Amino acid sequence: MPELVHHDSTALTDEELRSLDAHWRAANYVAVGQIYLMANPLLREPLRPEHIKPRLLGHWGTSPGLNLVYTHLNRVIKARGVDALCVWGPGHGGPAVLAGSWLEGTYSETYPDVARDAAGMGRLFRQFSFPGGVPSHVAPQTPGSIHEGGELGYSLAHAYGAAFDHPGLLVTCVIGDGEAETGPLAASWHSNKFLDPVRDGAVLPVLHLNGYKIANPTVLSRLPEAELDALLRGYGHEPIHVTGDDPATVHRAMAAAFDEALDRIALVQRTAREGGGAERPHWPMIVLRTPKGWTGPAEVDGVPVEGTWRAHQVPLAGVRENPEHLRQLEQWLRSYRPEELFGADGRPAAEVLACVPEGAKRLGATAYANGGLLVRDLPLPALDRFAVPVDKPGTTLHEPTRVLGDLLEQVMKDTSTRRDFRLVGPDETASNRLQAVFDASGKAWQAQTLPVDEHLDRHGRVLEILSEHTCQGWLEGYLLTGRHGLFSCYEAFVHIVDSMVNQHIKWLKTSRELPWRAPIASLNYLLTSHVWRQDHNGFSHQDPGFVDHVLNKSPDVVRVYLPPDANTLLSVADHVLRSRDYVNVVVAGKQPSFDWLTMDQARAHCARGAGIWDWAGSPNTDEPDVVLACAGDVPTLEVLAAAQLLRRHLPDLAVRVVNVVDMTRLMPHEEHPHGMTDAEYDGLFTTDKPVIFAYHGYPWLIHRLAYRRTGHKNLHVRGYKESGTTTTPFDMVVRNDLDRYRLVMDVIDRVPGLAVRAAAVRQEMADARTRHHSWIRAHGTDMPEVADWSWDG
Incomplete structure (x- = not known):
């Protein structure tokens, strides 16, 4: 069974440090470029207003931290040969994840028109948050992503779902400190009580604390380290802390943290898989504290930006109109020394790529992030x-x-x-x-x-x-x-x-x-x-x-x-x-x-999605006077009971019973692939006859699905009307006017000529509803005629 293996960890050499820093600086450069530039991607000439996008969109604040994680994940994947997937919780860190996949080459392999050269870099920059381009968050268009970043709170649960039954997979999950405040994320910490170290993979959470959300500080970033440690240990994790703003120091600490975490994971898995340990392991995690908007402008217009909430989105907002902002942007971009990172043709330098793994081991190329490549047909029995x-x-x-x-x-x-x-x-x-x-x-x-x-x-x-x-x-x-x-x-x-x-x-x-x-x-x-x-x-x-x-x-x-x-x-x-x-x-x-259909009948009915139950309606009737339609198990029961009452009391009335299994069949064919054509719908429900429709849910949904049909004016829907309590099963349908007696009354009210001819029958149905109310209050159960009912057609 595949597992992580122990690696003889050593401190970074100076050469490794330079390579990691080069990759990180390159990723930061590419992230900033996506937010701001639509031309001059390599700064081959001084920056001018026309090089800047007319609308500046995107999120810079979280990107440097995500780039750091991407860089160091590359290192351990390459060094250990591990299969890895990363779930990027701070979803609006799209610039960072796109930068990482472009640098490693998977983005260009996926989108050949965005090559890994100067022209491709220009396209990458221009398309970001641009009409016809790509979103600002981590999205399906992003190679290596399984996580829709449009909403926060779900990253850690997704990571554990990915790790279940993938024993050789390392799933790193970056959790933003804003996301960590959501209810779904808070509950997801308990997923480690369900992760089997023998047959599942491993999840390595990286809690990224950069201090701020859009406009406010984050709760976890303001906790003293001892209190935060106690919280995370209470969740069942052993935290490894990386804190700082000096790049060299943070790189060395981050490399050591990843090595320590992966060595701990390897020990947990080996112990469980060789010895069958019964004790629940305490898994490692990394707590990463870096400034929000790290390496960006320290101050803009006289107010601090780096390390504050002001770095959350676009730190320099008036670049096209404000010469000082334009100057600061150019200074910011050149601070990464792009001439060292990219060749004359715009390709990443060898030092930038020295830490990047190859082939399917790359984060953007892993098949685990494109699950359809791995899925097999489910073996379903007859x-x-x-x-x-x-x-x-x-x-x-x-x-x-x-x-x-x-x-x-x-x-x-x-x-x-x-x-x-x-x-x-x-x-x-x-x-x-x-x-x-x-x-x-x-x-x-x-x-x-x-x-x-x-x-x-x-x-x-x-x-x-x-x-x-x-x-x-x-x-x-x-x-x-x-x-x-x-x-x-x-x-x-x-x-x-x-x-x-x-x-x-x-x-x-x-x-x-x-x-x-x-x-x-x-x-x-x-x-x-x-x-x-x-x-x-x-x-x-x-x-x-x-x-x-x-x-x-x-x-x-x-x-x-x-x-x-x-x-x-x-x-x-x-x-x-x-x-x-x-x-x-x-x-x-x-x-x-009740069981209504044999297996063969059920297959045929489900394949149709909606159909006439001939046995339930009036015999030998091609042209109905009324259609009783139903969708859902209880509405079906009430419709069939109503059909039986109509047979008994109004035997000359031609009743058609239609059951709907697939709700989207009611929609027009032009609006849904399963929808009926008008001819199909009219053939089933008629164009001019009353349709009494008993539906499982809120009745107005049926009207919404069928409002464009020719016979919509004849459609009367019964369903749930927010009238509920603790009561008997039949009283629930009576309370919501979905019961068999009410349906018979609806037929009498809507079929022309019945109001007078069947007045006595209608009165009998109303009396049955009154009798029901008295019965359940006296006996606490439904009337025998309801409780003991069966189909006798």
């Missing part, structure tokens, strides 16, 4: 092995997620050797009825265990921590480095990761436009314990709006599925686990629910 028998619709019940759990158990078993599938969730695997997976893999756990504990396993591949942010970050890092996974979560609380999924969707959308980024396995959510079955949790656990949030995003990337029973859930799960480059949201119940 679904018929797990399908539930359905001799007649609506007469047997199963817990859909429990059935799915049997499938996932087999997937876990079939990946036990290759270790490229993980199930993550916030302490809810068993609660969500997926506990069958524990027969194939326990829950990863490196902390203390007690005799009463169950399913804890030092080598487990089920990840549970009561932090949705951390779960999401782990899984994203895992997927982005070439593996597969599933995130199981209570429906109401997946909103905690709304912002994280935004960033991942943006990453996928941009990655799809980059031919060099290979497709990765999809990010798959299983949302259960859903809004309609919160019998003891109540209103606090009732929110089906994650679907709305996701469907606002890029149609090329997002998919939403609401399988109505166990077999359709199996079919959907098989599909999403095979897919690439999507965010798939699957909403399915964990409580016993």
Whole structure:
């Protein structure tokens, strides 16, 4: 099994120091050039206003520190031959990471028009934060990146996700001291209690304390070193401190710190892998304190800049208009002595590149940062092995997620050797009825265990921590480095990761436009314990709006599925686990629910995404009087119960039942790849007949998806209306007017001619709702006609 090996560390020689400093100065020069210059990249002539970009965008303050880490990572990778990946937490340090990848040559290999010469340097500078160019943060366009830097807080969780099941990989994670103040990052420190030193790689956090955010000091930078040490040791790390502003001193200290950290990691791994040590290791980390905007202007317009918050973005803002600022910029750029760093042709000098590793070992070239190059098809078993028998619709019940759990158990078993599938969730695997997976893999756990504990396993591949942010970050890092996974979560609380999924969707959308980024396995959510079955949790656990949030995003990337029973859930799960480059949201119940479709029927129905259930509607009717549509397990039950009541009370009424599994089928074909053409939609829902649509979530989503359809004026949607409490299952649907009796009343109200002809039936339905209210308050359970209902069509 690959691991880090001990290296006989020695102090830097003068020659090594010169090389490291040359690389660092070159990276700083290239970073500053990207922020300011659109011409004259090598300062072959005096700097003039027309050489400066008209809009100065970017972040200088964090860049020197990131360049320092890039330089010293190069050194240890080359010296030790280690496979390494770096997650750059201070996301707006884009100039630094772009500089590092350009200097090592991977940027030019990825983008041949940005060659590693003077012309290429000019293009690199001009394109940064420029129309038609690249973003100011670390982004999918950046070789070597797996981390969308547009938002802070997720770097450390991503780093651990990348390290899981990659035993030979070193993942360095640079954490900015502003990012360290976020909740997601704070929880992510506990990831080391889940990292297996035997079968996982190593994570080396580098906490970069430069003192300031945009306009304020940072909390951790103002802690006394002893207090900060106590905090980090409490998180389970052994800090190694590097502090200073003298480049030579910091280079020597940084080299020693990396050597010490990697030697400690090698010892931890060797001890665990050879001796099977049962003690949880305390992993090393580096605390790097350097001035914000280090090596930049010390003072501008009479106020201090270097080492203050003023260095955060663009220290010299008026360069085109202010001759003094222009003079200072030129002095700043020339302070790096570019004539020593780049040849006449603009290529980096040999001394600059002496510390840079070769080939795929380079940070910008590692395949671990382009996970689609590593991903393999997931071995998925035949679904018929797990399908539930359905001799007649609506007469047997199963817990859909429990059935799915049997499938996932087999997937876990079939990946036990290759270790490229993980199930993550916030302490809810068993609660969500997926506990069958524990027969194939326990829950990863490196902390203390007690005799009463169950399913804890030092080598487990089920990840549970009561932090949705951390779960999401782990899984994203895992997927982005070439593996597969599933995130199981209570429906109401997946909103905690709304912002994280935004960033991942943006990453996928941009990655799809980059031919060099290979497709990765999809990010798959299983949302259960859903809004309609919160019998003891109540209103606090009732929110089906994650679907709305996701469907606002890029149609090329997002998919939403609401399988109505166990077999359709199996079919959907098989599909999403095979897919690439999507965010798939699957909403399915964990409580016993009726089985409607055989496995073959489920496959066909899921392939259509939406279809007519002939057996549920009126027999031998091609032209309906009304369409009863449904999406979701509980709405499907209520629609079928309503259809049964209509058959009984209004046998001459022609009823069509339509079930929707794939929510994006409702969108126009022009707006989403799965969307129906107008002809398809009209054929299913008609152009002129009332459509009563029972939907799992907020009803206005259906209107938003279908508002351009011909028959939209005939569409009436029932769904969740924020009326919830701790109550019986049927009372939840009654409270939100989604129940079978209300649906029958809707049909009578909207089908022409029924209001008078079926007035007695409508009154009977209203009386049933009144009787329900009295019954549950007297008995605490649903009425027998509801609780004991089954399909008798």
